[in-house]
Amino acid sequence: MKVVVLNEIRKGFYLDSVALMRLSREVAACPGVIEAALMMGTPSNAAIMRNAGLLNEGAAVKGNDLVIAVKADTEPAARDALDGAIKSLEKPKSQGEASAAWRPHSISAAVKVRPEINLALISVPGDFAAAEARKALNRGLHVLMFSDNVSLEDELSLKLQARDAGLLMMGPDCGTAVIGGAPLAFANRLRRGKIGIIGASGTGTQEVSCLVSEAGEGISHAIGVGGRDLKKDIGGITTLMAIDAFDSDPETDHVVLISKPPHPDVATTVLKRIGQSRKSFTVCFIGASDMTVPANARFSPTLKGAAELALGGKPIGAEFDPGAVASRVARRPAGGGIEGLFAGGTLCAEAQVILTAAGREVTSNAAIPGVKTLCAGRDPGRDRLIDLGDDEYTRGRPHPMIDPSVRDDALRAALRNPALSVILLDLVLGYGAHADPAEHLTRLVADRGQDAPVLIASVVGTEQDPQVRSAQVRKLELAGIVVAPSNAQACELAVAIANTAGR
Amino acid sequence: MKLIEDANQQALARILEGEPRLIDIVPASQLMKGLRDRMILHAGPPITWERMCGPMRGAVAGAIVFEGWAQDLRSATELAASGGIEFHPNHHFGAVGPMTGMTTKSMPLFVVENARFSNRAYCAINEGLGKVMRFGGNDASVLKRLAWLRDVFGPVLGKAIRASGGVDLKSIIARGLSMGDEMHQRNLACSSIFLREIAPWMARTSVDNATLAECLAFIGQNDQFFLNIAMAMGKVMTDPANGIRGSTIVTTMCRNGTDFGIRVSGLGERWFTAPVEMPEGLYFAGYSEKDANPDMGDSAIVETIGLGGFAMAAAPAVAGFIGAGAPSEAGNFTRSMGEITVAQNPEWSIAAMDFAGVPTGIDIRLVVDSGIVPVINTGIAHREPGIGQVGAGVVKAPLACFQQAVRAVASDLGVS
Amino acid sequence: MTDQNGPQYQRLLAGKVEVVNVGLEGFVKDLHDCGIGVVHVDWKPSAGGDPQMAALLAKLGV
Numbered sequence A: 001m002k003v004v005v006l007n008e009i010r011k012g013f014y015l016d017s018v019a020l021m022r023l024s025r026e027v028a029a030c031p032g033v034i035e036a037a038l039m040m041g042t043p044s045n046a047a048i049m050r051n052a053g054l055l056n057e058g059a060a061v062k063g064n065d066l067v068i069a070v071k072a073d074t075e076p077a078a079r080d081a082l083d084g085a086i087k088s089l090e091k092p093k094s095q096g097e098a099s100a101a102w103r104p105h106s107i108s109a110a111v112k113v114r115p116e117i118n119l120a121l122i123s124v125p126g127d128f129a130a131a132e133a134r135k136a137l138n139r140g141l142h143v144l145m146f147s148d149n150v151s152l153e154d155e156l157s158l159k160l161q162a163r164d165a166g167l168l169m170m171g172p173d174c175g176t177a178v179i180g181g182a183p184l185a186f187a188n189r190l191r192r193g194k195i196g197i198i199g200a201s202g203t204g205t206q207e208v209s210c211l212v213s214e215a216g217e218g219i220s221h222a223i224g225v226g227g228r229d230l231k232k233d234i235g236g237i238t239t240l241m242a243i244d245a246f247d248s249d250p251e252t253d254h255v256v257l258i259s260k261p262p263h264p265d266v267a268t269t270v271l272k273r274i275g276q277s278r279k280s281f282t283v284c285f286i287g288a289s290d291m292t293v294p295a296n297a298r299f300s301p302t303l304k305g306a307a308e309l310a311l312g313g314k315p316i317g318a319e320f321d322p323g324a325v326a327s328r329v330a331r332r333p334a335g336g337g338i339e340g341l342f343a344g345g346t347l348c349a350e351a352q353v354i355l356t357a358a359g360r361e362v363t364s365n366a367a368i369p370g371v372k373t374l375c376a377g378r379d380p381g382r383d384r385l386i387d388l389g390d391d392e393y394t395r396g397r398p399h400p401m402i403d404p405s406v407r408d409d410a411l412r413a414a415l416r417n418p419a420l421s422v423i424l425l426d427l428v429l430g431y432g433a434h435a436d437p438a439e440h441l442t443r444l445v446a447d448r449g450q451d452a453p454v455l456i457a458s459v460v461g462t463e464q465d466p467q468v469r470s471a472q473v474r475k476l477e478l479a480g481i482v483v484a485p486s487n488a489q490a491c492e493l494a495v496a497i498a499n500t501a502g503r
Numbered sequence B: 001m002k003l004i005e006d007a008n009q010q011a012l013a014r015i016l017e018g019e020p021r022l023i024d025i026v027p028a029s030q031l032m033k034g035l036r037d038r039m040i041l042h043a044g045p046p047i048t049w050e051r052m053c054g055p056m057r058g059a060v061a062g063a064i065v066f067e068g069w070a071q072d073l074r075s076a077t078e079l080a081a082s083g084g085i086e087f088h089p090n091h092h093f094g095a096v097g098p099m100t101g102m103t104t105k106s107m108p109l110f111v112v113e114n115a116r117f118s119n120r121a122y123c124a125i126n127e128g129l130g131k132v133m134r135f136g137g138n139d140a141s142v143l144k145r146l147a148w149l150r151d152v153f154g155p156v157l158g159k160a161i162r163a164s165g166g167v168d169l170k171s172i173i174a175r176g177l178s179m180g181d182e183m184h185q186r187n188l189a190c191s192s193i194f195l196r197e198i199a200p201w202m203a204r205t206s207v208d209n210a211t212l213a214e215c216l217a218f219i220g221q222n223d224q225f226f227l228n229i230a231m232a233m234g235k236v237m238t239d240p241a242n243g244i245r246g247s248t249i250v251t252t253m254c255r256n257g258t259d260f261g262i263r264v265s266g267l268g269e270r271w272f273t274a275p276v277e278m279p280e281g282l283y284f285a286g287y288s289e290k291d292a293n294p295d296m297g298d299s300a301i302v303e304t305i306g307l308g309g310f311a312m313a314a315a316p317a318v319a320g321f322i323g324a325g326a327p328s329e330a331g332n333f334t335r336s337m338g339e340i341t342v343a344q345n346p347e348w349s350i351a352a353m354d355f356a357g358v359p360t361g362i363d364i365r366l367v368v369d370s371g372i373v374p375v376i377n378t379g380i381a382h383r384e385p386g387i388g389q390v391g392a393g394v395v396k397a398p399l400a401c402f403q404q405a406v407r408a409v410a411s412d413l414g415v416s
Numbered sequence C: 001m002t003d004q005n006g007p008q009y010q011r012l013l014a015g016k017v018e019v020v021n022v023g024l025e026g027f028v029k030d031l032h033d034c035g036i037g038v039v040h041v042d043w044k045p046s047a048g049g050d051p052q053m054a055a056l057l058a059k060l061g062v
Helices: A017-027 A042-051 A077-090 A107-115 A125-139 A153-166 A202-214 A237-247 A266-274 A303-310 A322-328 A344-355 A404-415 A436-444 A471-480 A486-498 B001-016 B052-066 B072-080 B140-164 B169-179 B188-205 B210-220 B227-242 B308-314 B316-322 B327-338 B364-370 B397-414 C007-013 C027-031 C052-059
Strands: A004-010 A033-039 A066-072 A119-122 A142-145 A176-179 A182-185 A190-198 A221-225 A254-259 A279-283 A297-300 A336-340 A363-366 A383-387 A420-428 A454-462 A483-484 B020-027 B039-042 B088-090 B108-114 B120-125 B250-256 B260-263 B272-275 B280-283 B341-350 B356-362 B374-381 B389-396 C018-022 C038-039
Touching: A004 A077, A017 A033, A017 A066, A017 A077, A017 A107, A017 B280, A033 A042, A066 A077, A066 A303, A107 A125, A107 B072, A107 B327, A107 C018, A119 A125, A119 A182, A119 A254, A119 A420, A119 B072, A125 A142, A125 C018, A125 C052, A142 A153, A176 A202, A176 C038, A190 A202, A190 A237, A202 A221, A202 A254, A202 A303, A202 A344, A202 A420, A202 A454, A221 A237, A237 A254, A237 A266, A237 C007, A254 C018, A266 A279, A266 A297, A266 B088, A297 A303, A297 A483, A297 C007, A303 A344, A322 A486, A322 B001, A336 A404, A344 A363, A344 A383, A344 A486, A344 C052, A404 A436, A404 C038, A404 C052, A420 A486, A436 A471, A454 A471, A471 B108, A471 C018, A483 A486, A486 B389, B001 B227, B001 B341, B001 B356, B020 B169, B020 B227, B039 B052, B039 B308, B039 C018, B052 B072, B052 B140, B088 B272, B108 B140, B120 B227, B140 B188, B140 B210, B169 B188, B169 B227, B169 B308, B169 B341, B188 B210, B188 B227, B227 B250, B260 B397, B272 B397, B280 B374, B308 B316, B308 B327, B308 B341, B308 B356, B308 B374, B316 B327, B327 B356, B327 B374, B356 B364, B364 B397, B397 C038, B397 C052, C027 C038
Parallel strands: A119 A142, A119 C018, A190 A221, A190 A254, A254 A279, A279 A297, A336 A383, A336 A420, A363 A383, A420 A454, A454 A483, B039 B088, C018 C038
Antiparallel strands: A004 A066, A033 A066, A176 A182, A176 A221, B020 B108, B108 B120, B250 B260, B260 B272, B280 B389, B341 B356, B374 B389
16 A cells, blocks of 8 residues: 655644644544654654654654654645645634633532632532531531431531531531522522511411511621520521521511420420510411510411511501402302412411411321311311422422422312312412412413412512512413412402302 | 641641652662662562563563673573563662662662651653663663763762752652653653753753763753652652551552553552553554553552643643643643542642642542543553554553452441 | 521521532522622532432431
8 A cells, every 4th residue: 555654843842742743633534644743853853754754765854843744545645634734833822712610519619719608508419518518617618508308317416516616517408598689599589678587488488588688687707506406406596596697696686486286395495595686576476375475575376477477567568458358359269178388398388377277177298286187088178278398399399489380280179179169279479489380370270271270379489589589479460360469368368268168 | 637637637748748858869779778779660560570561571671681690681681581580669668760760770760858847759860761761661771871871971970969969859740740741641841940950050060061961961852850859759759658647648659561550648558559551641653452451550650649641630731641631731630630639739839720739649538539530641662572662642550459459448447 | 697606597688698609500690690609519429419428417417
């Protein structure tokens, strides 16, 4: 086989050997090329090229000459490759356009890049979350752990470590916090003000903070503690630290504490600590019967009640009269039942409190004390209040606040259920939440039948939120969905309609 | 654990406080007690003849002939294969060697002293490019050059170094980093600075202009001349950090063409080994991946002190060695290595990283946790003995060494 | 004024929050939009997802 070797020598043309090796590889990949080399013409390089049969006899090269050598099947192929190599050599170099953005792979590397970091927001799967939180605490960072499925044992050890280090361990299973205006995980854009919130519940904190903000007052900070902080095993470690923090925070005048009813021992400790505080408190243990609280505190079993106490008694949505609205609703389907399909777990709990207090028989998959736990196919006469954020619905799927379609199947079934007079819904807005939950909902219910149950919704959010609360409300109302100013009032309206069903 | 953190701070301080100076060139037999006839020191963790790769065997045969323990390469190979040669790692004798890393009794070695801790480390003289023993070369030209280094160059340069009172190495490295060297695949700047500093002393101590010119040209023609000095420097800086109980800082990384080995401060002299990986890189004309030998050499000692692949940001041109990487991505190597090290070396800063110091003090815990392994800039040897270098590239340290070492630390500290 | 000597968690409320985000990337944009400093970690499970090794490393204080 005939082989053609072409050499081109550039006198005094220096290029780094690395750049030359890369060019050599490019040229060698040209069609018809057997081998190619771009090298500075040092004696050892010349020997290498001679050994490879790349240097023609008599080619005189010196150390500061660039040698381009191509061995190819045909003369034209060799010539094309050689011309290509020369073009590449003369091409102006791009200015770092290939530079890929670098990202740290660990918390410690991130802290090295940005030493000002003081808080870790952790939302990795539960199996790994505790280890990441420990790393953050070891580096002196406060932690908000959004992840759930973390063992009680890990939660306790993390919170003890945090307390020893003077760090705030928010969570696990902490859905929201707002620190100095920074929305952490699911949070709303709130007016800044003098009311602080300590929340063992994500949507509870969101509901109260939004109601307060929309009523014209503001939030200083909202500290999440995680759903289990007030259980006996944890003993309210983070809650007590949060009270300390608000006590010394000059921005905060009043603090709202929101939780499911705590273990009695923990409740005693926490209420005692509240009694020692210089600030006034609202204590909201959702569903707890009226309890004795210290002189500087007031008690509410509902989120709306807590917001009103924080506002100094100013009523929420005073213009909204459930009885009057109920009487204006044109159709009141005869079934008499209520089904609540909630994205917010605490909103579901508040609904249970209100429906039970109104004398209705209730069942729920996330039953509060005194409410019957839901069993499929049982208790047909009872109202069903379903927390769609519960594990059984979210295993392997996003939370319904992120992906409202989690609710779709249950909603379609409810729309065709003749036993129902009312379907209760919630929309949670804010950072982290779906961009337009109203659009999703109204599309789904657009072709509902004439006899479909009445749809009642509440919208947790603010005008400043990315989704804009009033825009979401308008969309719902245009689709014939009744919107109440708060979740509690939506529940009251549902009761008013269901109790007068068929009339 | 506080014990570990404290131990690591101590190990790190010992690395950073080192004051390495090149003080002499001396034949190995005068430096190492116990380095006898028919004993060969090699790169990497311990290895037997049976498990040695082609280039290592080629270099061993060449070294045997060089020392006169056999007449020719064939009888040298027979001697080695029949158990007639004792093999030890350089690291067990306070030394390091590039690629095959051959050290025998008559070879002249650089002597680098750590003034802060009064310890010394040694490395043979870089032979230049082409056919060389460090790549398994063993023909007459290779042995002739080694003889010249032993009889002419070593004594001339040694005399000059002694006359100079010793050469401070840290400042050469600092300048080299600002001139595009990372001290493993690129030593162009450091070699030039060294030549600039030592040339007057060579002239002052020389008795023969022709020999002087020959020796100056030998340094001047070898861009990698400084590598072997940098390696001895790495060894002399890491040795004082060895043996601090609880410390998880790596004090040795090296390879013998078969195994990759590491040693860890808190675990003393124990080796943790795993099969060495193939380098990825670019090949000289006429060669490709199929010609390549698995990675070799004690030279990864420079990465152990934050140079080489760890200082890639200082040498953007070298980043092209990984093949796909653009020079503008060189900083990402250094940043990644920052994730597995405990500190930066403030004396060795990189302009392109806003003068951040080179990442120093590899922590085995961080390696295993992140899955990010040290990257080592390396030359690629031909898999057959006697052919030499066929390319250059990057090799990753095998994760398994670090995993074993983490388990060993845990067991040593009673953690399970 | 906040007590400069108080525990860190009390000072958190008075100062500026800067966040390292480990997990859901969506949270990063929200923080950016609010002018909060945030660094996202390109997270992978510790020790390549080997729970035994991850636990050992945690005990050794990674």
